[in-house]
Amino acid sequence: QEDRVFNFAAGPANLPEKVLLKAQSELYNWRGSGMGVMEMSHRGKEFKSIIEKAESDLRALLNIPQEYSVLFLQGGATTQFAAVPLNLCTPNDPVDYIVTGSWGDKAFKEAQKFCNPQVIWSGKAEKYTKIPNFDALEQNPDAKYLHICANETIHGVEFKEYPSAKNSTGILVADMSSNFCSKPVDVTRFGVIYAGAQKNVGPSGVTIVIVRKDLLGNAQDKTPVMLDYKIHDENNSLYNTPPCYCIYMCGLVFEYLLELGGLNEVEKMNRKKAELLYNVIDGSNGFYKCPVEKSVRSFMNVPFTLEKSDLEAEFVKEAAKEKMVQLKGHRSVGGMRASIYNAMPLAGVEKLVAFMKDFQAKHA
Ligand code: PMP
Numbered sequence: 001q002e003d004r005v006f007n008f009a010a011g012p013a014n015l016p017e018k019v020l021l022k023a024q025s026e027l028y029n030w031r032g033s034g035m036g037v038m039e040m041s042h043r044g045k046e047f048k049s050i051i052e053k054a055e056s057d058l059r060a061l062l063n064i065p066q067e068y069s070v071l072f073l074q075g076g077a078t079t080q081f082a083a084v085p086l087n088l089c090t091p092n093d094p095v096d097y098i099v100t101g102s103w104g105d106k107a108f109k110e111a112q113k114f115c116n117p118q119v120i121w122s123g124k125a126e127k128y129t130k131i132p133n134f135d136a137l138e139q140n141p142d143a144k145y146l147h148i149c150a151n152e153t154i155h156g157v158e159f160k161e162y163p164s165a166k167n168s169t170g171i172l173v174a175d176m177s178s179n180f181c182s183k184p185v186d187v188t189r190f191g192v193i194y195a196g197a198q199k200n201v202g203p204s205g206v207t208i209v210i211v212r213k214d215l216l217g218n219a220q221d222k223t224p225v226m227l228d229y230k231i232h233d234e235n236n237s238l239y240n241t242p243p244c245y246c247i248y249m250c251g252l253v254f255e256y257l258l259e260l261g262g263l264n265e266v267e268k269m270n271r272k273k274a275e276l277l278y279n280v281i282d283g284s285n286g287f288y289k290c291p292v293e294k295s296v297r298s299f300m301n302v303p304f305t306l307e308k309s310d311l312e313a314e315f316v317k318e319a320a321k322e323k324m325v326q327l328k329g330h331r332s333v334g335g336m337r338a339s340i341y342n343a344m345p346l347a348g349v350e351k352l353v354a355f356m357k358d359f360q361a362k363h364a
Helices: 017-026 045-062 076-088 102-111 229-234 244-259 263-282 309-321 346-363
Strands: 068-073 094-099 116-122 146-149 172-175 192-196 207-212 301-306 336-339
Touching: 017 244, 045 068, 045 244, 068 229, 068 244, 076 102, 076 172, 076 192, 076 207, 076 229, 094 102, 102 116, 102 146, 102 172, 207 229, 263 301, 263 346, 301 309, 309 336, 309 346
Parallel strands: 094 116, 094 146, 146 172, 172 192
Antiparallel strands: 068 207, 192 207, 301 336
């Protein structure tokens, strides 16, 4: 649409136009109920139907088995950095963290308050551009879980396959905040998956937790009620007032992703967009550079730098003039970053790629 920009923000990020328009049409009067979703009681039949459909559509999308509970919580993925150890282990238990970027590092640091975590691999010395070789990992056999960040939003490093937790519990935990529902995932490989919604599936304010039910009920005594998975499971995410409108928006997105043909189709589209962008970077004779090892480059967050780094500010400014916004890299790494989540249309990436070629021709 004429008056919209192509928004390459890392999150909150763009939402599908169709979803926004549907929400707009229902804002004032949701399906003849005479009220909007923001005004509804979370215990009323209208909202009950909304949250139940959101859950069942998410289950269909990710093929989530009944042995897993789906929770719609608050506090962002950051709250899960604490909730995971509080629910899965005692204060003395060892747990393993693979740190492939700054989000994995934050998760590890928070876990230090609630258990005894160890970093068994860190990509920091190589500026977070790699994923480890799984066979070479030295996992602690006594660890209660192994934690990964499936996609590092800032560094653009993505697990393409997942390690197995070689410990007494076999529990793998993943922060999927920035690649949630961007491709199919075998949920049964994981004990817990968590994700803030605001990149691929909705607005900020709701965090989705998928947890294997046999892991419920072991929270540490001091665990706040709001962080106890069992409480939320028993109450179908309605122990207290949930982020109702955010859950509604996620529901619209899930419905939309199913209409597109599900996550196999979504992955194809995402792969195509990412390849387009990486090909231009790699084919630029070094004018553009992406530091991440090719085999683990993220399909969601594409970081790149300019060989002539003094042109970076101009790149961002000129792109904004052409309605491509939020291309500045994270303050901790500099350069540029194009986040191309599910809702970024192919046309947006095509336009960016054309702009990049043009910019290079002007400045090479
Ligand atoms: N994990 C990852 C991978 C993220 O990208 C983010 C947010 N950018 C977070 C955790 C923190 O999420 P929140 O801001 O929802 O707490």
